[in-house]
Amino acid sequence: MAGVLDALKIDRADLVTHDIGNMVGYAFAIQHPGRTTRFVLIDAPVPGVGPWEEVLKNPLLWHFRFGGPDMERLVAGRERIYLDRFWNEFPPPPAVSPRPRASTTPSCTLYLAQCIRVSRNLQHLIRMRSTTRNSSPLRASSPCRLAIGGEKSFGSMMATIMRFAASDVTEGMVPNSGHWIMEENPEATIAIVRDFLASK
Template identity: 25%
Template sequence: MKKEFFIKGGNKQMAGDEAPSKLFRHRQVEREGVAIHVVTGGTEQKPAILFLHGWPQNWTEFEAIMIPLSENYHVVAIDLPGIGDSTTPLISNDKRNIAKYVRGVVKELNLIEPTLVGHDVGGQIVYAYLHAFPGELARAVIMNVAIPGIDPWSEVKRNPYIWHFAFHAIPDLPEKLISGNLSDYFAYFYDAIAAKPGSISEYARAKYVEAYTRPEALKTGLEWYRSFPQDEKDNMNFKDSISTPVLYLRGDREHAILENYLRGLRESGLHKVTGRIISNCGHWAPEEQPDEVVSVLQEFMASGDGSLKNGENR
């Protein structure tokens, strides 16, 4: 069941603090008792791109790239279950379970030739979707993230700069320490792992804090990390071969060795994966370099086999 409505008022802005956008429609889609906030733009009869956000963000992180892409595609973004205006928390937040609800959105909206694009945790959900529902996506894009249980995951977990993996995995304590201080806590990550501090706009930061202010929302975001052990088991148990074209993106300031990630993805069954490095970019690619991300996505979408002219940049 879906309920469609338009956001009232003329103050809605893009993530980059630019002119207000009236291109998007907002609705609630209900699947198995879970209400999911869905944002759409473009023409429904065109091939669809569905965007899944990461932590600590919501659908707003894709706003600046959805606007140009809406000219040629049916663009869709959601607040992941439990976050922002998707107010129903899930009992389990492992990525395979979340993928089931994402699939519900795809089916409910009757998306044409769906391409699933995930950033950060959203990328982990894309990976789970590919294996849980093989052959259902036209294409998939995974941005700025390592996949639990897939090389080089063990190396990533040992990196002292991602101390928050272990901190967020502690039951209850993070909620007690950071609730009421979300703005400062989130700002640390927005600046520390960006190529240039300040790349995430004040408008977007305010939207993200708002999206996690409810105790249930804050807990949901942290549960994504607490579910990593289950994600590892699920991902390592996948044995199927996936023929869906997949694009893997990283920022050059993340200092990731792209080939190591591509090798792990191929060994896990993604046989049509190609990679690209986004220049002058840290972890927040859709907001740090929206024009380049749009360009790469357009090239990927236009390619029948998912290949890129300058793929696997290192």
């Protein structure tokens, strides 16, 4: 990320991240605290921050510990089954957010056709597991933080978890949304983020 900003001749920037992007953004904010003006983390805890071991006990998050050659062999040839659960189980029930399940949409079909091999994803999770105890707290001089959770996903727990890393954390919640907030309630998500970035 620092290299991209350097190439674009951007010294400082607001950072808005989601899911695995939270982990990337968190590392960047720690390594380059002076380059991020505001930091928005959306609906995914950072490994090693707060009650991480308790977070992993959530049945929906079993994939965080699903890694290694045996697991890779179990998934081989069944990639669609493995990936479908992310689209179909993480959103809220249709009664809350009435939209087609993502696995049936053309964009998901295109993604599945072009996605990186699942083995690389599993190896990433293995590497992530090896670093979960090494997350450092954000410095007092680091940017203002907004932690957003989907109402039917992490919700207010996002801010609770991130306050283990920094005291200056504002809480945000996207109503009628699960994990895929920009697909499920983009209007509310954009409004919350814009209000925070515009604040002094």
